Amino acid sequence: MWDVAPFDVESLAPSGRPDPSPEVEAPYRRYALTSSGVSPRLLPGFTAHLVGADSHEHEASGHITEDLSVRPRMVEKRRRKASLLFDEIVAPELDGEGRGGLLLVCWGSSRGPVLETVRMLRESGVPSSLLHFSQVWPVNPDHYREALWKADAAVAVESNASGQFARLIRRESGFRFRHRVNRYDGLPLTPRFILEGLDAANLLNAEEVLHGRGR
Amino acid sequence: MVEVDDFGRFETAWCPGCGNFGVLRAVKKALANAGIAPRETLFVSGIGQAAKTPHYLRCNFFNGLHGRGLPVATAAKIANPSLHVIYESGDGCTYAEGGNHFLAAVRRNPGITAVVHDNQVYGLTKGQASPTSDPGFATKAQPGPEGVVWRPFNPLATAILHGVSFAARGYAGRLEHLSGVLERAFLVDGFALVDVLQPCPSFNHKNSFGWFNERVRELGPEHDPTDRDAAIALTESGEEEIPLGVFYENREAKPFEKRHPGAAGTALALAGRDTDRQAVREMMESFF
Numbered sequence: 075m076w077d078v079a080p081f082d083v084e085s086l087a088p089s090g091r092p093d094p095s096p097e098v099e100a101p102y103r104r105y106a107l108t109s110s111g112v113s114p115r116l117l118p119g120f121t122a123h124l125v126g127a128d129s130h131e132h133e134a135s136g137h138i139t140e141d142l143s144v145r146p147r148m149v150e151k152r153r154r155k156a157s158l159l160f161d162e163i164v165a166p167e168l169d170g171e172g173r174g175g176l177l178l179v180c181w182g183s184s185r186g187p188v189l190e191t192v193r194m195l196r197e198s199g200v201p202s203s204l205l206h207f208s209q210v211w212p213v214n215p216d217h218y219r220e221a222l223w224k225a226d227a228a229v230a231v232e233s234n235a236s237g238q239f240a241r242l243i244r245r246e247s248g249f250r251f252r253h254r255v256n257r258y259d260g261l262p263l264t265p266r267f268i269l270e271g272l273d274a275a276n277l278l279n280a281e282e283v284l285h286g287r288g289r
Numbered sequence: 290m291v292e293v294d295d296f297g298r299f300e301t302a303w304c305p306g307c308g309n310f311g312v313l314r315a316v317k318k319a320l321a322n323a324g325i326a327p328r329e330t331l332f333v334s335g336i337g338q339a340a341k342t343p344h345y346l347r348c349n350f351f352n353g354l355h356g357r358g359l360p361v362a363t364a365a366k367i368a369n370p371s372l373h374v375i376y377e378s379g380d381g382c383t384y385a386e387g388g389n390h391f392l393a394a395v396r397r398n399p400g401i402t403a404v405v406h407d408n409q410v411y412g413l414t415k416g417q418a419s420p421t422s423d424p425g426f427a428t429k430a431q432p433g434p435e436g437v438v439w440r441p442f443n444p445l446a447t448a449i450l451h452g453v454s455f456a457a458r459g460y461a462g463r464l465e466h467l468s469g470v471l472e473r474a475f476l477v478d479g480f481a482l483v484d485v486l487q488p489c490p491s492f493n494h495k496n497s498f499g500w501f502n503e504r505v506r507e508l509g510p511e512h513d514p515t516d517r518d519a520a521i522a523l524t525e526s527g528e529e530e531i532p533l534g535v536f537y538e539n540r541e542a543k544p545f546e547k548r549h550p551g552a553a554g555t556a557l558a559l560a561g562r563d564t565d566r567q568a569v570r571e572m573m574e575s576f577f
Binding site for chain 2: 081083086088117118120125128129130136137
């Protein structure tokens, strides 16, 4: 009766809330320069320490500054933090063999129609895989390089005119998509649209796949 | 016992003779007199010279985006009602870029004090007209002889019309009076707007200390701040005689954080960390 499985409520992780009153040394500095780049976070009003946050460039205390030597140190701190994030990148999902055959690459909410297309192709005897990115930045080429280079034809399927993600992947990994399916008429991607795009790229015959399924 | 010196002394980026110095001194004095210690405060500001005030105070602070201080302050008050949340920014940030947030704040009546440094000009960007600039005020962007051709925004009347808890006008050139008004405002349980007339000697050569000193008049006991019509009339006094003081008090208005169904009553940070799975499941199933 349902198109999707009920959401697994039991899998919900506890919500991340900061410890309201951890032990920290005085003087407390919200943006203290640390080797990891991550600074101790306090909430205002729960400890003896004062907490300041600012949208401008700031000193470790959070106060604004026009001292130019502060800026490079804060930029370097943010880069150290970013390198921690790099280790926690969510790898793309590979559904299928990933070697030879068609590889449809997509991201975000395109997953549903692209996965449906991949399944229709397999039922029609066309070896096909899905590579879906739920995280689009940052990306780690080690996660997807092999799948892209080992496919017979990798196709970037996107809901934009210019192939934004395909271009990002090229910049980050050097891989150049030879085929793209782009929808930019304002409607969501559907299997029919994707199959017709693959047909237009001379990768298959869309009518055979659509009729092969009795549609 | 809280002392003025608890709030520290800092070098500022303000011009010599700026009205902001008087507002800063009055704020510190009012906090000390009200017995509010630095760690009990949260100052929230936007962008502008006035918005730098939290950097010249020992306090908790959040200095964010232009015009966006009031929603942050409102949320912070709901998240931790025990904090004294004080919004402090200028007339441009509050009434122009933050105009819609100002309207939402006067309708919601959150328990925060808004100290608006009203110098009737954009000082940070060197002298364009603001929403409270006088008609005919000439600037580089609104050149004479016409100058400003819009009607000025009336923030106090807007707040009073919407029944906020407290609406007052102060003046940066009357430190004792201003700190007295602020002290009362800090202790209001609801939205307290204090619009502070603040001369800008660099970019507003009309509304100077001398100009204000000849015109301001402190309200006496004959004014009843629960009289809404009288309060609104004070905001339309014209510029011959400019009243100062507590224009309006609405003692029946309840603060947003005590009426909002989502507000926990205690600080969110102290609320339970576990997800109520049953509640989530019931909500999900309500869509089946």
